[in-house]
Amino acid sequence: MALGLGLAGTAVAQTTVKLGCVLPLSGGSAAVGNQTRAGVIAAVEQVNAAGGIKSLGGAKLQALFGDSQSKADVGVSETERLIQRENVAVLCGAFNSAVTFPATELAERNKTPWVAVGAVKDEITERNFKYVFRINNKATYDAREQLEAMALLAKETGKSVKRVALFYEGGDWGRSHVANVRKMAASYGLEIVLDEPAPPNQVDFTSQLLKIRAAKPDALILALYTPDQLLFTRQLAEQRLDLPFGVHSAGGGTEDPSFYATVAPKSVAYYFVQEDWQVDALEVNKDPLLHAADKRTRELLGYGMSAYVSQGLSAVYVIADALERGKSAERQALRDALSATDISAGPALFPGYQRIKFDEQGQNTFAHGVISENIDGKRRTVWPLANRAAGTKPVWPVPGWAQRANN
Template sequence: MTIQLKQLGAWRRIFAAMALLVAGTAAMAQAAVKIGCVLPLSGGSAAVGNQTRTGVMAAVEQINAAGGIKSMGGAKLQAVFGDSQSKADVGVSETERLIQRENVSVMCGAFNSAVTFPSTEVAERAKTPWVVVGAVKDEITERGFKYIFRINNKATYDAREQLESMDLLAKDSGKAVKRVALFYEGGDWGRSHAANIRKLAAEHKIEIVLDEPAPPNQVDFTSQLLKIRSAKVDALILALYTPDQLLFTRQLAEQRLDLPFGVHSAGGGTEDPSFYAAVQPSMVGYYFVQEDWQIDILDISKDPLLADADKRTRAALGYGMSAYVAQGLSATYVIKDALERAKSADREKLRDAIAATDITAGPALFTGYQRIKFDAAGQNTFAHGVISENIGGKRRTIWPMENRAADTKPVWPVPVWAQR
């Protein structure tokens, strides 16, 4: 009898231990994987930052609803945000908070190049992988870092696409751009874009006759517009965030500044739906925009996940999908793919998995890329954009030729204001 009681007690202890093990395993499986994301949720780039946040949240909710990270027992994702306010020092402090206090496994962001550049340095020192969203400054992925990865274009790609589109239009019409003005925001993004235009202009037989950064907190661009008019340029290349883009566009229209081959914007404010909601359609007629996704051909209804993201975006922001929402979606699905392969939220294992990314299908490609694969520097060399022209109130893709719809006819040169 004593032996039987001892045996019973032993079995009870074994069963109790097994129950604790099962409970512990279940708890581990359900532990949330934290994704930190620094974005400009207030300040000058808040409209773009909140679009990106909406994309991140849509992807997180879609992934969790579909069962979470299956290789980790259904672990759910949790997005934790930091507001950079479009300020480098704030972005750095928010990065430190998310890594040290929130203990996130991976970072994403931060749209503004001037914020992303120093913030990714913090992540690199902390050996925390970072998936860049939006920021294009070349040097972000040219510092020999191991933990920093960029899905979207770098500045060199943007500049090259703008100039190649001008070449294509010149070939089609026999009328080429010869003299351009550069006007750009004075931070890392604008200066990086202008530097690449300078570097590439000569091989495209283009002369830069005016090259000027926008002063910070500008409230009137009259003097800059007068300089552009006096320079008698064929075209104007812009790189401005939404607030400056709004003011500049209104004043250019008010002054009826005629540019034979139009305004060519490197995205920024001219990809922001809130910009178009705040200007009269006539003010942006014949604008050429370097787009981060193809706004005129993508059929959102064909993909249930994209349709769901569009619905969530409309509910949250009052308008549908944008390049910035798509970038938030893409970054989150890239992280999800890496987590599935790493089978762990360990930062080092996750870093190795992101470095080995090779995606050729699925929601990570909502931005319109055909592939996401990082080179040794962390740059997705398959990133690309398209160039649109605003024709009849709609942005229609005109470059590259294979992306141009059969019924899209570029207007080149553009009409003078008196004939619009």
Template sequence: MSHFIGVFCKLVFMLKSLNVNFFKLFIKIYFRGGDKMKKALVMLLVVALLAGAFGFAPARAGNIVIQMTIGSTKAYVNSKEVILDQPPVIENGRTLVPFRFIGEAIGAKIDWDPVKKAVSYILEDTKIILIIGSTTAFVNGVATKIDVAPKILSGRTMVPVRFISETIGAKVDWNSKTRMVTVTVSPVVKVVKIGGIYPLTGPNAPMGIGDKQAILLAVDEINANGGIKSLGGAKIEVVFADSEGDPKVAMTAAERLIVKDGVIAILGSILSSTTAAIAPVCEKYKTPMVNEGSTSVDLTKHGWKYFFRVTPHDGLYCESMLSFLKDVSKKSGQEIKTIGIMYENTLFGKTAADVWKEKAPAYGFTIVADVPYSAGSADLSSEVLVLKKASPDVILLASYVQDSILITKTMQTLDFNAKAVMGLDGGFIVPSYIEALGPLANYISAEARWSPDIKKPLSQKVNAEYYSKYGQNMDGHNARAYTAAMVLFNAIEEVGSTDKEKIRQA
């Protein structure tokens, strides 16, 4: 009981020194209440004091902003005034500040060795040692030259603020007019979480898995080379979600990744239809989205501020196919006048068809068959028969893997042949298309965005690494996925922050 009373008296003394009115109220309630009330009040007081309700607040979890003015004993930590024993001074063009103040302000563990006349700071994995009068400092045991030596003024140890701040990854700003130094210490980031939404199951899984593999290749490269250096070597971690190729599933996955998993950006998602579902979620939560290969013209017409695409759209790709056909006709002497188009009735297929129908006349071609179909159909015989009946010189197709394979097989079964059959990227450029069809894939051409025989050193290097790891060459899908990942990672490196708005503006 005597111990309880002793603790109570100490707490009451602290309380009286902090707030007289609250002290009077506390005493009145305490002596009128029963034992349970008394114990509850003491526990409440302990919690309040520890929580900083009376001015002893712990360091905030966000940025720490420290402001000091040359010659002034007034400093500010997160806008809270602090009186210094010794004002900052300029020595040989460098600002020296009180050793203990800056250490405590940045949240470091500090120490003074009177024998060696050395001061030390320990913050996370960084240890800094400075010696009075010496221009050699030690960072994690490694000797480092500094511009100005620490010194003692009026009994206070003064240290170079820029060296200490930048060594721990803080940002230092100098205002020459006000002679104010501002140090901004951001929270230590060890892992940067990115979301990845791709079709990892279902008919479009070959594309999704390939993109995932390419992204992981990029992640391994960044992490192996020191991570995000501007964030102190933070490692990239990608949290993947399976869209199943379904826009509703993709939309739900995006919200979960942002809200629950805390990702700061999204990579994805191949299919234009799923990308169109993810992008509005990213807009809602102000989360950057970097898309590698959804090529619908419509995707960049919504005014989305957080949507970025590293590939051209189908307005360019589809027209390039028509331009190619015109060149082939001229150089080969083979007359090409009529075209038949067949496309899945999704955002990808329909926008591709719109471009072909709009642009074909300008190249001297006539669309004689316009055949949409339901993506993922079990049988496309009737649609192929419509094409065969129209007997076009060339067939243009907009399909993904499963449908591309089915259309090619059905054309053989129905003995339908044209002068040329061309696929718009999609399912025609992935290895599984050739693996499924074998020799039947011969003479089927495809508009592609990348090829393993591109004679560029970086392309050759990345493809060799991909082949070594996964046993196959990259294709037009996963090559762009690798590019999208690197674009995002470099944006984070550039801004040195996980702030979504800063990443968006990079």
């Protein structure tokens, strides 16, 4: 219970529920972290403007942020600060799997519920924890969707990928993603001809691009955060490396609007991206709350909705739903309400899900993404078919650099 002052100077009781969110607000993943922060802020403002948590007498949400600096040890210390000093009721974050994995362990020990945002490392929801919940895909789902999209496009055209190269950041996320690609590759008829982690703090990818060229893959699967993705994309375009069935990115930097604002559009033509939300959603979803969130995001960041903004929005709405049903901001009661979540409508589904329901490990088994292709300067959903807009025609295989206009 916090005390505020009324117009006449009289103390008036004002109940708030503290929501802590650990995000990379500085460091290598800062662009993504600040997008997630914008989504959290927009959703908190929307919930409060609609009357707050009605089952708690209109209690308002208060978002408190911790900056992980994209570092695991800092993320853990910020988690401890939010739990012990700020006494938050619930936590969310932390995008980077390498931060989320140890930070959620601390939250579990302190019996503080945590709604994972962005992090996909499989093991985050495979430790029999009771206080950790993940709305979005885990790495297994991301990898499967990339290979399913290749299979669908092959079925539609009769032209199949046979040889793939893997290039990925060497942390928890990248290694987790490619481990799943390795497990599934043979069942999709794929041969892995190169398997290469990116060295940390790389300033030149020339040697890695030479290795990719020498391996002669049909397609390249990437898992890189924004800084590395920027450098790699520029150098790939400079070297005019032809990949018959294109680049297939597992999100990361290629979901980041700041990436597209920086690179030349022709350098990302025909990129396939495993998206954590339907990138053309604003065209097909007319929900005023979504469009209001897009407007608020533009005010905060200078650009609109992204996968990371939508995930921040979703996390807050899932927490608000649990608070309403549980009728308590006490950590154990909130944890119990989160475990009973079953949402099939409303703003929590803005990332593109049809349902949010957690299994006994805390994973939303209804999570899924989409695969987009950058066609004529616009990212268009091409997989699954149910999400593909009428008139969208995938380009498969992709033209070589010499055949592209305006080279």
